[in-house]
Amino acid sequence: MTDSLLTLIIFFPLLVTVVVLFLPNGKDLLIKEIALGATGVQLVLSVILFFTYDASLQPEKWSNAFQFVERAKWISLYLGDYGWLQIDYFVGIDGISLLMICLSTFLLFVGVIASWNLSKNVKGYFILYLILSTSVVGCFAALDFFLFYVFFEFMLLPMFFLIGIWGGPRRGYASIKFFIYTLVGSLFILAVMIGLYLSVEDNSLADQTDEVVHSFSLVNMMDGGYIADGILTPGNATEFLGMNIRWIAFIMLMVGFAIKLPAVPVHTWLPDAHVEAPTAISVLLAGLLLKIGGYGFFRIAYGIFPDAAVSLTYPIAIFGMISIVYGGLTAMAQNDLKRMIAYSSVSHMGFILLGLASFNVQGAGGALFQMVSHGFISGALFILAGVIYDRTGDRGIANFSGLAKTMPVFTGFVVVFFFASLGLPGLSGFVGEFLVFLGALGSDYLPKWIGIVSISGIVISAAYYLWALQRMFFGQFWTREKVWEKTMYDLTARELLLLIPLAILVVLLGIAPNIILGPVNNSIEFFVNQCFEQSQLYLAQ
Amino acid sequence: MITSILTYIFTAITIAPIVYILITKNVIRAVFSLAFSFLGLSGLYVLLNAEFMAVVQLLIYAGGIIVLMVFGLMLTKTTLNKGFITQHRSLFFGSLVSFLLFISLAALAAQSRFKVGFIEQTGDPVAQIGQLFLTDFIIAFEVVAFLLLVALVGASYLAKKSGE
Amino acid sequence: MMEMLNPTYFVFLSLFIFCAGIAIVIIKRSAIFVLIGIELMLNAANLNLVYFSQFDPGMNGLMTSVFVVVLAAAEVSIALAILLNIFKHYKITDPDELTSLKN
Amino acid sequence: MTLLKTIWPLIFIIPLFSGIIGGLNHRQSLKLSSFGIAFGLFLTLILVWVLDEPLILEWKWLESVKFGFSIDRLNALLVLLVYLITLLVQVFSITYMEHDPDQGRYTAKLGFFAFSMIGLLMSNQLVTLFLFWELVGMSSYLLIGFWYQEAGRSKAARQAFMINRVADAFLLLGVIQVFNNGYATSFTETLASGIQWDGFTGICFIIGAFGKSAQFPFYGWLTKAMAGPTPVSALIHAATMVTAGVYLLVRISPALMEWNLQVIAIGGAVTAFMAAVAALTQFDIKKVLAYSTISQLGYMILGIGVGAYQASVFHLWTHAFFKAGLFLAAGSVIHYMHELDTTKDPQDMRNMGGLQKILPVTFYAFLICGLALSGLPFLSGFLSKEGILTGSWLWGQSTGNYLVPILAFCTAGLTAFYIGRQILLVFFGETSFAKKMLEPLVTIQAPLIFLAASSLWFWNAINPIDPLGWFWNGYLFADLAATSDQHSILGVLIGSIVLTLSGLGVAYWLFRPEAEMARGFKKSNEPVQLAGKISFHGWYIEKFYDQIVWLFSKVVFGAGWFDKKIIDRFVDGVGVTGVVIAKVIGWFDQNVVDGLVNFMASISQLIGRFVTSFQSPKIQIQIGWLLLTLLVLLLWFQYLT
Amino acid sequence: MMEFSLQQVIEEIALLRFEAALILGSLILLVFGMLSNKEVTYKVIFSATLLVSLFMVDVRDIGASATGAVSIDALSGILKILFAFISLWIVFFHSRMRRYEHYFLLLAIVIGSSLMLSANHLLLFYLAIELTSLSSYLITGFSFSRKGYEAAIKYLLFGGVSSAIMIYGISILYGLSGSLSISEMVITTQMGPLYHVGMICLVGGLFFKVGLVPYHFWVPSTYQEAPTDGVAILSIVPKIAGFALLHRLLVNFELLSDPMYRQIIAALGIATVLMGTFGALRQDNIKRMIAYGAIAHSGLVLPTLLISGEQGGLAFIWYVTIYAIMTMAIFMIASMYEDFGIKDVKDMKGIGIQFPIMGTLTLLILIAQIGLPPTAGFTAKFYLFSAIWNEYQTSGATIMLIYLIVGLLSVVLALFYYLKIPFHSFLGTAESPYFGDFSIISRSVVTIFTIMVLWIFISPEFLNKIAFNINFIGW
Secondary structure (H helix, E strand, C coil): EEECCCCCHHHHHHHHHHHHHHCCCHHHHHHHHHHHHHHHHHHHHHHHHHCCCCCCCCCCCCCCCCCEEEEEEEEEEEEEEEEEEEEEEEEEEHHHHHHHHHHHHHHHHHHHHHHHCCCCCCCHHHHHHHHHHHHHHHHHHHHHHHHHHHHHHHHHHHHHHHHHHHHHCCCCHHHHHHHHHHHHHHHHHHHHHHHHHHCCCCCCCCCCCCCCCCEHHHHHHCCCCCCCCCCCCCCCCCCCCCCCHHHHHHHHHHHHHHHHCCCCCCCCCHHHHHHHHCHHHHHHHHHHHHHHHHHHHHHHHHHHHHHHHHHHHHHHHHHHHHHHHHHHHHHHHCCHHHHHHHHHHHHHHHHHHHHHCCCCCHHHHHHHHHHHHHHHHHHHHHHHHHHHHHHHCCCEHHHEHHHHHCCCHHHHHHHHHHHHHHHCCCCHHHHHHHHHHHHHHHHHCCHHHHHHHHHHHHHHHHHHHHHHHHHHHCCCEEEEEEHHHHHCCCCCCCHHHHHHHHHHHHHHHHHHHHHHHHHHHHHHHHHHHHHHHHHCCCCCC | CCCHHHHHHHHHHHHHHHHHHCCEEEEEHHHHHHHHHHHHHHHHHCCCHHHHHHHHHHHHHHHHHHHHHHHHHHCCCCCCCCCCCCCCHHHHHHHHHHHHHHHHHHHHHHHHCCCCCCCCCCCHHHHHEEEHCCCCCCHHHHHHHHHHHHHHHHHHHHHHHCCC | CCCCCHHHHHHHHHHHHHHHHHHHHHHHHHHHHHHHHHHHHHHHHHHHHHHHHHHCCCCCCHHHHHHHHHHHHHHHEEEEEEEHHHHHCCCCHHHHHCCCCCC | HHHHHHHHHHHHHHHHHHHHHHHHHHCHHHHHHHHHHHHHHHHHHHHHCCCCCEEEEEEECCCCCCEEEEHHHHHHHHHHHHHHHHHHHHHHHHCCCCCCCHHHHHHHHHHHHHHHHHHHECCEEHHHHHHHHHHHHHHHHHHHHCCCHHHHHHHHHHHHHHHHHHHHHHHHHHHHHHHHHHCCCCCHHHHHCCCCCCCHHHHHHHHHHHHHHCCCCCHHHHHHCCCCCHHHHHHHHHCHHHHHHHHHHHHHHHCCCCHHHHHHHHHHHHHHHHHHHHHHHEEHHHHHHHHHHHHHHHHHHHHHHHCCCCHHHHHHHHHHHHHHHHHHHHHHHHHHHHHHHHCCCCCEHHHHHCCCHCHHHHHHHHHHHHHHHCCCCEHHHHHHHHHHHHHHHHHHHHCCCCHHHHHHHHHHHHHEEEEEEEHHHHHHCCCCCCCCCCCHHHHHHHHHHHHEEEEEEHHHCCCCCCCCCHHHHHHCCCCCCCCCCCCCHHHHHHHHHHHHHHHHHHHHHHHHHCHHHHHHHCCCCCCHHHHHHHCCCCCHHHHHHHHHHHHHHHHHHHHHHHHHHHHHHHHHCCHHHHHHHHHHHHHHHHHHHHHHHHHHHHHHHHHHHHHHHCCCCCCHHHHHHHHHHHHHHHHHHHHHH | CCCCCCHHHHHHHHHHHHHHHHHHHHHHHHHHHCCCCHHHHHHHHHHHHHHHHHCCCCCCCEEEECCHHHHHCCCHHHHHHHHHHHHHHHHCCCCCCCCCHHHHHHHHHHHHHHHHHHEEHHHHHHHHHHHHHHHHHHHHHHCCCCHHHHHHHHHHHHHHHHHHHHHHHHHHHHHHHHECCCCCCCCHHHHHHHHHHHHHHHHHHHHHHHHCCCCCCCHHHHHHEEEHHHHHHHHHHHHHHHHHHHHHHHHHHHHHHCCCHHHHHHHHHHHHHHHEEEEEEEEHHHHHHHHHHHHHHHHHHHHHHCCCHHHHHHHHHHHHHHHHHHHHHHHHHHHHHHHCCCCCCCCCCCCCHHHHHHHHHHHHHHHHHHHHCCCCHHHHHHHHHHHHHHHHHHHHHHHHHHHHHHHHHHHHHHHHCCHHHHHHHHHHCCCCCCCCCCCCCHHHHHHHHHHHHHHHHHHHHHHHHHHHHCCCCCC
């Protein structure tokens, strides 16, 4: 069972997709139930994964840092002078991907419930949804760059259509913008991927030992299995625009993933996409797709180019800082609740950059925790924004007032998640931020002022959340359209079902963050140490 | 000597109608002058030891294609008063392109060395041609037969449609 | 049979016919004219083939020219079949007035 | 020890439970939860009784961060105080909140507050402290904004929280500094290690403490916090929460550098003076008390700065009682003002006067507590204030810096004056309300009487003039008593008594019922001369905040504009993608679908048109192009070979 | 004079048994066509002919005939199988009462194309091209619409000029070398510069067949107006044959050793890619857009001919196979939309929502056309670009780098024009719902194609094996 557990988790929804494909059109409820079941199975399997994961593993190299590894030859091709090209089906997890997979399966499950009310073209929606869930999980589990890239690209189109068909009034614009931005980002990644595969050699699975075998194995890339004169081999003195080619490659990766993350100044697709996407898709967008950018930083940008990462901590941290502060400030200027939350995501994703830039265990752990916690919190926030939108078809902050009177339970949840998002200790949002600050201020690579300026982020986030809270939920009950007053009812059982687990998780993680950080601590430490050691090694070359 | 004179004569018979075609706007006259040109060409063929080809030229071109074109003209004649007069267009562009092509190709041709070496002809050329059709060129012969069938089937089908 | 003519003579002659065909194809407005131009171009090739065939014991050129003539006939017949239909629909045969297929 | 370990979690959790239980039951929630709190109080008494050695509890929160509590005598006593005041406030609220439909929510919030406050007091690890520090802030926010339907109140709640949040950011920075500089991360270890923190870390903590304890320049939030229900003000914004900063400074003061302590002393003194000045001219009954609280907190902070932290803790203790008493009394006044006449602002002192006869119990409670505040001998306030004044005087002597003691003494006089003014204006003179009302239920009276009674000296010390004779002094600072000797100095003693009396005297002279100012008071308006304006507007601290907020909002909207107009466009403007998006913006709104076509057309405008221009629909032109291309190729060959 | 022997003729015919079978089948079709009025009959005979001829191909059967007119290599065997296999699907096009002439001409195109593959003599070469061309002109006219005839006559005139130029080039080459056999023709530098003229004219004839710049003009209007099943054949079979033949020419005449030819061919290829890509951006008509896309595809196949060694051959086989599959699929889809009366992209609003499966299949096929994962289109482009990159690395020719960049650019831009279709069909809203449904047969066939495209991406071993089994010596 555990041998192919990962494959099962990844491809189970795809299997179900085939089933759904052959269902007749009218059976909406059945399709929803099937989708729920599929993501439920995925969730259960990933919980099993979480508990069977061996937390005590202390690897020495990346090649033995991964568990549940499955590897099979996929494409093997002789390229003449270039030797062999080798693409594997290669999946496996370490602590970082473990958390991401668990987060994904949970949010995907939640997302199905969140889209329960859907009535427009249900079948198409859930087919896309299930494809998306396969590709998201696959992305987190892939250890072959090519496989990663395939899953990465695979996400694009379902998302494009999920926004474009089931989205809000300006969905066309938003989806195109999302599509183009992400595509441009992925082209950067593609370029680096090709460069990398030309520069590495990996004979672990090949039959031919007399020839050079170029493989896409991320593990091999992280362990530094370079050929002597590859274009991206450390020590290669090739320069471009006055910078070492490895630095260039790292920057390209950073740009590619920063678009996905997103970091200022390439974040502008995010608010549009979020605002127009349907609720469940916003949840996934914020909860998962952004995390793929962060995960890419961990696994690919930092894992493979630690030397460049060490040398470029300063600008990365500054971009992180700008994202935190600037994202917060812009969030405050928004009049649309969803837009505000979207910008707050930009701000919170800045912490990931900052944490990674600090290059220590606290920072990296904080970044990882921030990804998980932001997944839950932003998911819940988008569900909450969706509640209002469901009732009224409007989300303007200025169009409502005093909702606490008519929707007390709803307001209660809003308060909890707003406070969680603004980093109230005791809720999960704080832990990530705290660790990131701890890392950033304790980093050997960063000046103090970056951390200090970033701390102002927690004030700014409090400012916009509380302001929104005051404007929308407090004061006399009022809505811009009289009709809405009648449609304003409190949370339904289904919505409670969505929000209560999220709230419990947010509180639980805030009080006892070690339940998820504990098992993966070895992985994070190994990640940081390995990055550090390899960076020294590479820089010496 | 005679051959040379004949060659020049036939060349003139070939070129003069072509020049007329270039100048004229009358389609029907152009078609008939084309026939004259072909006549000249078959004369040249005779001089070049290709009597069979000369006959074919006369039969198929002068007898077939020209007639076909005339029929075509008749069937698609637009209006009486317009007659068979057509117009020139892109005169400058067309002349320029063809003139430049002629100049540059001629310049190249003048520098080229063709594979010419006189060989003794044995036997009847026409008989040889007949033999070749059924030996070396058997495939081509059959293919062209099929091609004609295709053209026949297709053209008749199209023509039938136009008649409907 | 007779003295050899300068090869460039025939090459030039065929070149002239070929270029004249090109000029006709481009300049004249009538479809029939264009066909005439094409025929001239084919005949230019034929002239070359026949001329050079003298020096080839396999008579490849001569044979080829026969096939070219046949093909020319087939092509003209198809062209006319299509032209008839065009005339039926458009009442014109000038190809440059057929401009309904635009970019 | 086992007993401790058993009751400790109970003490910790009871308020939360009583809050939840109370919150579930709507009508009787306050009563129910009062029983819970009473039980907790009982347990705390046992705790205080049996506690000898500090109890430390720790567990791993993160790999490198511990989560931990410790219970020693200081926080046990303060927990007792929290319980006590909470109980009184809850009892008081039974009547006060009688008609409020949201009583359950009120109870829940109160319980949550008490829980957070107790957690704060028990915290040993700095992270734990910060956690509860923020929870306290949040519960304060929720309670200030309790009447959320009034826009002003929820706004005040937000502003109060935001000001706190700014200070909290510094506290967080300080905590992180402690971690990163390798200092001990808990109070007990800090004390044991004897390591001094660097000045920056100290300042971060000081700013954090100043924020919570409403010191300059953060004191503005406390006046805003008065938007909450008055019992809440009594509990949170007088007795407990605001003293968290004092408590924190008491805890960390051993680790602070000398100049840090000076900052504390000067900051406290300045705040004490400024707030006292501000209290002079207020019309709002609660605002006077709020400024008074700020001023008294300034005393406590000052005390820490000058090294008299025993006196500070003592003042914290006594102040909790008499200030809670004052607030509850004011609450009682407001409650009945509200019942008497709903048209007038029930908090405006200009509408009051002569309430002595109508609310006798309230009057006496207010009087006693007020005099305790002013520092009359034989009342608790005198004792503790004496300790601080003495400490400041000694400090002045040793450092040569007399600014702090001078401000402290001035404040003493001013305190007496403004509280005297308030008592006179509220309770004396003519009443406009004809009917005499019996003061009602025991739930209102009992807390008042209790608090007034506990403001007498003998509950605290036998000797009415020796602050070190505080009963709890030996309990709390047994090991320290020998090292510092701050028994009152005669000069200080006399000076403070004289100042107090003269302050009261001037107040009486100006505001006795028959005096001109007292009679004109009811129709008086905001002061117009400069000094009065400064005082009335609390040194314009809110204007100052407003300026900052205004600036901030400009930045915010600037950022919003920048994002929309510049970044979006700029990023979009880079590269092909950019042109696409830029065009999209233009077209999409009108016609989503055509946009795609159009922007593609515009990208490829030059190339595309050029390219397709060859694709003339005219066949002969096409052939011409073909031949021209061939010609070009031929020429190319001709020239290149 | 050659020795005459019946044995030779039989041998020659035996080498061409695939074509012979097809010709025989087409004649049977003609006969039955006159007897029967049922379209099913034509379809059955058509497919039976192709099926039978499939068994006539033996990849191992390599050689040249005694007369030198025909020569067969492994590549032509593979491509013949591909032709027959791809053409088979034509019968699944939903058609409105086609006559037997239609199928007969489709067969003629296939016959001409496979003859092209076998041609070693320039006469046969010319005849095969003309056979394909003439049938193509006719098939274009078989849409029996105004615009169809217009496209046909334009195609014919353009093709006539092209073939005239080609035969003129052949005549020049003949004059210079005295031979018409591709493998025997001896080219020496002493011949002088006219040789290049002949060569350019000759190669031009193939450029016309595959639709490369500057011979691409006929493509858009023909693809737009010809009957869709005809275009499907037209855009796949003669094009692939043309490329194979072009490769044979380039190899036999050793043109690739001349950097000048490489440069010119590469430059024309780049121009083709740009022309196709940018031209497609402006199109609204679905088939015209696909036509421009096909031009771009041609431009992308071209560089594989310039790359010698296994890489080039592999990239070629991959690209043309995937191109064949996805082009057949896309035209089948286009014909299905035509049945709804949809010819323009703008008419497709909301159709993907009403018919989600159809929309998804369309989308997947278009993704393959663009060359994105998870479709085999990506793999093909991947091999292609790898090969170009390798060529650039080894030869250092800048033009190959430019080729690579332009190729990548075309992928990006392809995204824009191809995705117009799913964009409209999914994101647009229909003014009124579409009536009717897609025929189940066509849908299943498209599904099969889509699965093929996906499956080859996931499991490329099969195609790799085929590609490796061909003797690439000489590529």
